[in-house]
Amino acid sequence: MVFKKAMGIVVSSKNFFFDLLDFFIPNLCLICNEKINRSLFSLCDNCLKQIEVSNQKDIKEFFENNLASQKLISNFYSKYVFVKDGLFQKIVHELKYNGKSRIGILLGIELGKDLLKQNWFNEIDFIVPVPIHLIKKLNRGFNQSLLIAKGIYHSTGKAVNEKIIKRIRNTETQTHLHLHERIENVKDAFKVISKEKVIGKNILIIDDVCTTGSTVNEVARTLLNAGANKISLSTLAFVKEKDFSLIV
Numbered sequence: 301m302v303f304k305k306a307m308g309i310v311v312s313s314k315n316f317f318f319d320l321l322d323f324f325i326p327n328l329c330l331i332c333n334e335k336i337n338r339s340l341f342s343l344c345d346n347c348l349k350q351i352e353v354s355n356q357k358d359i360k361e362f363f364e365n366n367l368a369s370q371k372l373i374s375n376f377y378s379k380y381v382f383v384k385d386g387l388f389q390k391i392v393h394e395l396k397y398n399g400k401s402r403i404g405i406l407l408g409i410e411l412g413k414d415l416l417k418q419n420w421f422n423e424i425d426f427i428v429p430v431p432i433h434l435i436k437k438l439n440r441g442f443n444q445s446l447l448i449a450k451g452i453y454h455s456t457g458k459a460v461n462e463k464i465i466k467r468i469r470n471t472e473t474q475t476h477l478h479l480h481e482r483i484e485n486v487k488d489a490f491k492v493i494s495k496e497k498v499i500g501k502n503i504l505i506i507d508d509v510c511t512t513g514s515t516v517n518e519v520a521r522t523l524l525n526a527g528a529n530k531i532s533l534s535t536l537a538f539v540k541e542k543d544f545s546l547i548v
Contacts, residue, residue: 327342329344330342330343334346342394351388352380352381352386352387354381359377359538366513367516372531373513373533374420376532377533378535378536379407379411379536380537381537388537391403392537395447396444401441401442402447404450404451405451405454408452408453409454409455411451411452411536412451412452412454415455416455421504424458424532425501426459426503427458427460427504428449428460429462430505433467445506445508448507449462452534463493463494465519466490468491487518490518498527498528502531504533505519505531505533506533507536509535509538520533
């Protein structure tokens with residue numbers, strides 16, 4: 301009885317704190333500025349439903365055009381489509397450049413729900429987010445791919461290991477580079493740290509947006525060379541129309 305009473309006081313105090321916080325600093329959806337519950341991170345349900353969703357035909361076409369020929373990545377799934385000046389572009393820009401880190405977790409949770417429906421997802425041993433260089437991480441404050449991976453873990457329970465592989469070169473941003481330049485830019489940019497944890501494993505690479513596949517293909521190559529069995533890839537979005545002027 302005493303315990304229940306004490307817990308009631310704690311819950312009441314917590315609710316009072318959040319009510320007070322909402323009064324002075326309301327949690328607003330970053331798209332429509334509507335007030336939302338703090339448990340919903342930074343996007344309201346209505347805006348979340350309006351993000352451009354992918355379909356199996358476009359996913360298959362993107363895989364065949366950008367990933368299949370390299371024979372490094374066996375499976376691919378992406379929940380959204382990156383459209384120039386679209387809603388997802390605005391959201392990912394807020395995530396990467398305006399410090400809205402909670403968006404990564406939220407969208408990772410949504411992506412994870414879809415991954416549970418993919419037959420190949422059951423064979424995944426663990427998740428590896430695409431690493432960013434230490435300098436970039438210090439500037440940004442976080443690795444957006446790791447946040448997405450954590451969201452997927454929340455939905456699926458699949459383990460995340462961000463210390464398996466690291467980026468050993470602070471590569472130039474890929475934003476304005478064409479395909480052959482992107483491939484050269486990331487060549488030998490990654491290194492596996494714990495080979496014993498990679499050997500024989502089926503690994504899922506996670507990234508925010510896939511444009512040409514050059515970065516994720518290089519990550520996959522590095523993991524396979526270290527002894528991984530099979531590599532799959534999942535991203536929040538892929539760029540359907542190749543426009544190398546896009547800010548991704």
